[in-house]
Amino acid sequence: MFWQEDIKQEHFTLPEAIQDAVFSIRTKVLPIDHAYPLSQALLKHLPWLAKVNAGVFDISVADGNGWEQDHESGFYYPSKRSKLNIRIPKERFGDIATLAGKILDLGEYQIEVVKALEPKLMSDMQIVFAKHITCDENASEEEFLQTSFTQLQALGIVPKKMMAGLKRKISTPNGIIHTCSLMVADLRKTESVTLQEQGIGAHRLLGCGLFLPQKGIDSVNAV
Structure with a gap:
């Protein structure tokens, strides 16, 4: 641990250059270790993600927030509140909107991208x-x-x-x-x-x- 005090309050306006694109999804089960197949499935639809320093969050949250995690078997069981979050430059939001309605093929598992939701600022x-x-x-x-x-x-x-x-x-x-x-x-x-x-x-x-x-x-x- 590294710990040091203290900081002052400051006035600040949140920039909009980088935002999180958020999509509602539908899937029955996913492996906990799904980062690589998810990234490859997204790149098939959106190859430009590799060129804009995009970030793809794995689809997971803690137990008790609409998910159940079976660590022994290595699977997640998503709920209707599960989301796909992708961090991208604001100017690419028009391009990423095409992901809605697509099926992401993760081999044995599929994710239906239902619709785009309100993006999130940093x-x-x-x-x-x-x-x-x-x-x-x-x-x-x-x-x-x-x-x-x-x-x-x-x-x-x-x-x-x-x-x-x-x-x-x-x-x-x-x-x-x-x-x-x-x-x-x-x-x-x-x-x-x-x-x-x-x-x-x-x-x-x-x-x-x-x-x-x-x-x-x-x-x-x-x-």
Whole structure:
């Protein structure tokens, strides 16, 4: 853990350059480890995603929010509230709207993209959380935090509080990608938005390096 006090309030207007396109979906079951087939299915319909630094969130939320997770068998059972979220530049919203009505083929599993919903702006909340940040399989928590600190500094962000979380794996044909979750707290509003827009690390199309706002540490621990 890395912890340092304190920041001042600041006036800030949320930019609109990068937003999350949100779609309602319909699917009966998905493997928990579905990031790679989801990215490939999306690229078949929207090949330009690979050229605009797009980010694709995996379709998952914590137990108790309309989903059931069977970690032993490795499957999710989505509800009607399940969403597909894709982070893209605002000027590509007209292009991504064509995804509505399509079927995403994940091999043994399919996702029906029902309709586009209201897009989401980045948030100016002081706490953000990423479920997946790429990391070295054998890196210690201290090494992971130091690498993250350096990546954040490259974005002009001076983190005051960071906390590493769960380690996970993403399967791809080229091998396993190792990730660790990361919370960054007490960000300035401009820093929070920059981090959500730019992210850190590789494999954004697999859901890595993508930050979401959190109300507090308790909500992070529930993910």
